[in-house]
Amino acid sequence: MSKTKQVLELSSPSMKTKHERLTGLVQQCNYCCGYGWFWSRDGAYNSVKEPCPMCEGTGKMQPVITIEWKPVCQDK
Numbered sequence: 001m002s003k004t005k006q007v008l009e010l011s012s013p014s015m016k017t018k019h020e021r022l023t024g025l026v027q028q029c030n031y032c033c034g035y036g037w038f039w040s041r042d043g044a045y046n047s048v049k050e051p052c053p054m055c056e057g058t059g060k061m062q063p064v065i066t067i068e069w070k071p072v073c074q075d076k
């Protein structure tokens with residue numbers, strides 16, 4: 001099975017901000033293998049499709065990453 005991987009290169013901000021918010025590439029949901037649902041049973045034992053709790057039925061996920069930049073602590 002192929003997997004989508006993304007590498008982040010971090011570089012300290014050139015603007016006066018200590019927080020960055022990055023959105024990564026859309027990837028297949030690995031929890032449901034991209035199907036978006038699982039088989040389940042309802043109260044009458046009928047097979048029903050339950051949406052994946054991770055991707056909410058889309059079969060895809062996207063990382064949203066918040067980065068906080070801090071000054072280096074100076075040891076005395």
Ligand SMILES: [Zn+2]
Pocket residue numbers: 029030031032033034035036037052053054055056057059060
């Ligand atoms: Zn999923």
